[in-house]
Amino acid sequence: MADIVKKATRESYGEALAELSEVYPDLIVLDADLAAATKTGIFKKACPERFYDCGIAEANMMGIAAGLAATGKKVFASSFAMFAAGRAFEQVRNSIGYPHLNVKIGATHAGISVGEDGATHQCNEDIALMRTIPGMVVINPADHVEAKAAVKAALEYEGPVYLRFGRLAVPVFNDESTYKFEMGKGVQLKDGSDVTIIATGLMVNEAMGAAEKLSSEGISARVINIHTIKPIDREIITKAAKETGVIVTAEEHSVIGGLGSAVAEVVTETAPVPVIKVGVNDVFGHSGPAVDLLKEFGLSADNIAAKAKEAVKLK
Amino acid sequence: MDEVMKKQLEATAVKVRMGIIEGVYNAKSGHPGGSLSVADVLTYLYFARMHVDPKDPKKPDRDRLVLSKGHTAPALYSVLAQRGFFEVEELKTLRKIGSRLQGHPDMKYIPGVDMSSGSLGQGISCAVGMALSGKISCDSYRVYAVLGDGELEEGQVWEAAMFAAHNKLDNLTAVVDNNGLQIDGKITDVCSPMPITDKFAAFGWHVIIADAHDFDSLEKAFDEAESVVGQPSVIVQTSVKGKGVSFMENQVGWHGTAPNAEQYAQAMSELQAQLDSIEQ
Known part of the structure; x- marks a missing residue:
């Protein structure tokens, strides 16, 4: 490898x-x-x-x-x-x-x-x-x-x-030779039918890791990268809500007002399904090595996978 | 300045003041006091100094003005209307739903407005950015920023002052409208920004003092500012808040209050008398 x-x-x-x-x-x-x-x-x-x-x-x-x-x-x-x-x-x-x-x-x-x-x-x-x-x-x-x-x-x-x-x-997981950036368009990185993980920023790679873990446990997770949080891709989110019935969002940001909120704002209007938010839970951070902090605050593939398993039970 | 020119400017400034009163009266809100204190300098700039074209408001090589004390928009709008950027009649739509004439300047829709402003302290930074832009591309336009004296209490003004001097922006002239009053009272009682001149000098600016209501004094000041090389200039103009309307002069209560029908009539009659006396 x-x-x-x-x-x-x-x-x-x-x-x-x-x-x-x-x-x-x-x-x-x-x-x-x-x-x-x-x-x-x-x-x-x-x-x-x-x-x-x-x-x-x-x-x-x-x-x-x-x-x-x-x-x-x-x-x-x-x-x-x-x-x-x-x-x-x-x-x-x-x-x-x-x-x-x-x-x-x-x-x-x-x-x-x-x-x-x-x-x-x-x-x-x-x-x-x-x-x-x-x-x-x-x-x-x-x-x-x-x-x-x-x-x-x-x-x-x-x-x-x-x-x-x-x-x-x-x-670096994107291939520079083939990558195309389209402002306002979400990117489906992996298809899945049981749950959709919608992630942004450094949490996209963690979301892919979570999907792999879930797959080994028999859960099929769709992964969507939302690089443009505004204007948000309502179509890809609505489609995911309708087809997988539950969404987990993942962001290195407060759970208040960020990607999770933006996704919830869309689905409450178009296809109401549970939206479980992985992010910083309305607390301040503190000093420490970045990788350790990410783990501590639950900004990891493991935590996304755990939340996704809980989410699936809500269906 | 020759006498004919001076008389024309004086007459125009009175008409500008009538437009301010007309606008604020019709809106039933707005800021007449500070608008009246900057009426002369804005008249001078748009009629005797700045290269602008009402037929082509966005002309790339035009001089720019940022009304950093944006609450005195009625004065700017009235000057722009007198200069032909739009109809004087439109001043009556000030602050009304559907009007272009927003409570504070809006560059998106109002012909002749070079920058949206009104949140105090921000306009001067935008003017500094415009002046820097002119330097970068060797453009010949000049940039003017008009600030209130109370506005100098905003820390951002001094961030902008530092940057402008550091970058030697001699194409920038700031005007501080020193009428001595802000909403809560005298500037020296509220949180004194004095001494204004020493502060700007310490920040590396060329400082000029002028009489805000004397066109000879203003002309001399802007001539001097334009001749300075290697540093920005500030003209601290001593002004009278409410200038031209007897009962509004030096009264802090007229900072942000509209006249009632009776006060409107009196103000307009006083201004008409001033105009008649100039035009005699």
Whole structure:
């Protein structure tokens, strides 16, 4: 068996920006003193004249991004999810969302897998916050290949987009040569009839692991990757609800307001079935190695499989 | 400035004030006090300074203005209407359902509005972004941002000030409308942002003081701002909140209150008398 390649999606973000800088001469990248961590430093190295460091001032950075976009530039504004979506929420809403400006927000270090920095930096609320802004696209890629494709797709799209990336190196399971990213479309990775696992971000790979475990126990699980949380693919979710009768969602985010909520919002309208949510259960995180934290908070293939078994009994 | 030009600007500013009162009166809500204090500087900018084309409001090389103190939208709308971006009659639709003239500026639908604004402290950052954009692509347009003095209490203003000076944005001129009053009272009683000039100077800005209601003073100030190389400029204009309507002048209560029918009639009659005296 070939070695599994692992890569953090923040690396994919930085690499994609550097590559796209050659194609888009009006691409400007902003950061707020975190270029080394968000990996916009890769773009900065390739294209220093189009990189601007706003210093530790995320609110101002969002306004500057809005001003650049209002004068025709293509802009990525980058920081940790906690500060991009959290601290600067109102700037994103009023200066970018309300005028529907062409700003892309590249938010890294999302979720509990920030690790040792602890709760102040582990943002489990960003999907909830960003998807309440009218017209905001919210994308949470699952691996390196998807992340790079998502950055390109966001750049080609006219309007505000929130992109969520992780700090932790995660398995690369998509094949770059055949992968196609379609904004707003869910991806069925595996068919199944007993239960559907709908996952996003680094939980997609865990969902695939869970499906394998379930299969060995005679449970047939469908796996869907929702990389675009808004606008969400209502069709693929409704179809799964009707055909498998029960859904388990999996996300590295609070169970309040994220993917699980978005999926439940769809099925309550189109095909009411139980939706069991795997995520951070309305608690703050704490310091520790990312992989251990993911296990501790139940963000694992084992926990998804366990929840899926419970879910099947609800049918 | 020659006398003919000055008289024209003075007459236009009175008409702008009439539009403010008309809009706020019809809306039965809005912010007349601060709108009246910026009426002259906005009139000056749109009629004597900025390169704009009402027939082509989105012209790429136009000068831009961000009304960071967005609650004074009635003044901006009234100036834009006088300048021909839309009909003066439309001012009566201010804040009404179906109207383009939202309570705070909305760039998506209102011709001539360069940035949506109103949440204080945010407009200046957007103006800084526009100025940076101009520098990046070597465009010749200038960017103006109009802020309130109370607005300076927002920390974001100083984040923006730091960035603008660091990046030497000499194509940016900020105007601080120093009328001394904010909703809860005098700025010096609420949470003083004073000394305004020293703060901007310490942040690396070129600081100019002007009389907000004297077109000669304004012209001198904007000439000076435009001549500065390598740093952004701020014009701190000493103004009178409610300027032009006797019973609104320097009264904090008129920050966000609409006149009743009687007050409306008195305000309009005072302004008409001012116009008659200028046009004599």
